[in-house]
Amino acid sequence: MPLDVPALGGVDRQTLREQSLRKLREAISSGQLEPGRRLIETELSDALSVSRGTLREALRHLVQEGLVVADERGKLLVRALTTAEVRDIFAVRAALESLAVEALCEAPDRSTSVAELRESVDRLRDLDQSMATLVEADLAFHQRMCELTGNAALVQSWQHISGLTRATIVRSGPELAVRNMAWQRHSPIVDAIEAGDAAKAREVVREHMRETAERIVSVLQD
Numbered sequence: 001m002p003l004d005v006p007a008l009g010g011v012d013r014q015t016l017r018e019q020s021l022r023k024l025r026e027a028i029s030s031g032q033l034e035p036g037r038r039l040i041e042t043e044l045s046d047a048l049s050v051s052r053g054t055l056r057e058a059l060r061h062l063v064q065e066g067l068v069v070a071d072e073r074g075k076l077l078v079r080a081l082t083t084a085e086v087r088d089i090f091a092v093r094a095a096l097e098s099l100a101v102e103a104l105c106e107a108p109d110r111s112t113s114v115a116e117l118r119e120s121v122d123r124l125r126d127l128d129q130s131m132a133t134l135v136e137a138d139l140a141f142h143q144r145m146c147e148l149t150g151n152a153a154l155v156q157s158w159q160h161i162s163g164l165t166r167a168t169i170v171r172s173g174p175e176l177a178v179r180n181m182a183w184q185r186h187s188p189i190v191d192a193i194e195a196g197d198a199a200k201a202r203e204v205v206r207e208h209m210r211e212t213a214e215r216i217v218s219v220l221q222d
Helices: 005-030 041-048 052-065 083-106 111-122 131-147 152-160 162-172 174-180 183-195 198-221
Strands: 068-070 076-078
Touching (some): 083 183, 131 174, 162 198
């Protein structure tokens, strides 16, 4: 059977796009590409050693995620969130994740879910890892909490704002981001789930989101 050369070429382009997307996310998450920074195609394509077409595909994905926006002239910038946007994002996350913890608390057997979530929390303990890795570990905990409910609509809703969540982490700066992502702030959520205390779990999640939002807002206002 002859090789499907066009299909192989498509896989290669997809791989380059995914690699470019990952590297751009890491650069934004680490602050290397800071909020408000204009993204120039020629500079980025040279830095990533990819074609401008491949770069544009990655940038379009970042626009969809909310990490990158276009200004009035159509120029792409790293998104710089306002204080109102930060509060709105965390209010939505509080609602979604409150629903998640409530569902997990109502499950008759929570042991497997609790074990998985504790493993996710443990990944936040290593402060020697890169900022990009720490961000991924933090997001993975919250996403996994939604996934364990088995509610596909909930997971899709959470994923829809995950890019905006990354943008809030970037806006907070590395020092505050590390404080907000501390494992000690996540363990109480798992403790409440393990106890099957839905009211306590909702309270902990809402306070987690409120405190995180207000810390970021305080930094932006300063």
